[in-house]
Amino acid sequence: MTPGQVPTRWLAAAALFGALIPAPAQDTPRQDLEVTARIQSPQPIVASPLRKRGMPAAVLWLKPLTPGLSIPVPPPRNGYTLLQKNKMFSPHLLVVPTGTAVMFPNADPFFHNVFSLFDGQRFDLGLYEAGKTKAVTFSREGVSYIFCNIHSEMSAVVIALSVPLYGIADASGSFHLGGVPPGDYEMHLWVEGEQQTVLDRWVRRVRISPTNSNLGTMLLSSSPLPPKHENKFGQPYDRDAPLY
Secondary structure (H helix, E strand, O other): OOOOOOOHHHHHHHHHHHHHOOOOOOOOOOOOEEEEEEEEOOOOOOOEOOEOOOOOOEEEEEEEOOOOOOOOOOOOOOOEEOEEEOOEEEOOEEEEEOOEEEEEEEOOOOOEEEEEOOOOOOEEEEEEOOOOEEEEEEOOOEEEEEEEOOOOOOEEEEEEEOOOOEEEOOOOOEEEEEEEOOEEEEEEEEEOOOOHHHHHHOOEEEEEEOOEOEEEEEEOOOOOOOOOOOOOOOOOOOOOOOOO
16 A cells, blocks of 8 residues: 555445435425414304494414524504594504504594503694694504594504514404414413403413414403593593584
8 A cells, every 4th residue: 555545444434434424404494384363252242333343353463482583573664544534543453563653644524632541652642633644653562542532432453563473353253373483472362342351361372383373262251342431631521512
């Protein structure tokens, strides 16, 4: 054997050793899932002026708990609007990313006074006339109940979330959340008119996987209606006051 020549038996051993080393694992694409759930009332829901749809407005969202789970959060953007027309807010429910500005145009031929003095974003836009628009930036996560200080029948809800994984219940009370990566999450539920103690009981840790993507049925305590409210001064609405 000449200097620098590798013995044949060494080459054979090296080849055998290399064959025993597993090839590097290839990165497999993440399989995002569709998560489902539903709410159910213990008794039939009777239609009324305050409850025209089959189930109350409801939102379910998931906060990631798995370390390193990457879920892009969409940045705040323009284009969210709560229109005031025919003494109604449209839409009644709006879910936005935290930091989003929402426009409140007045399309009625009279004055409105939009305010929210509850959990979430507190604000008072004051009295403004037809054709004017004012805006509010929802800078903190939470639920904001929105009313008009002149027209007691007007109400809306803005929910600002810091996570993109949420679903709005359809008329039957079903939720569908698409694009959910497998992992551990904290589940949150909001149902309009439901007692907060009931909603707090539904906050729980869930594990989403290909074999566990249905979060089940959550039974409401009653057939909740939007709560009655007072004006921005904490007083009952004056039914005899002129409607601007």
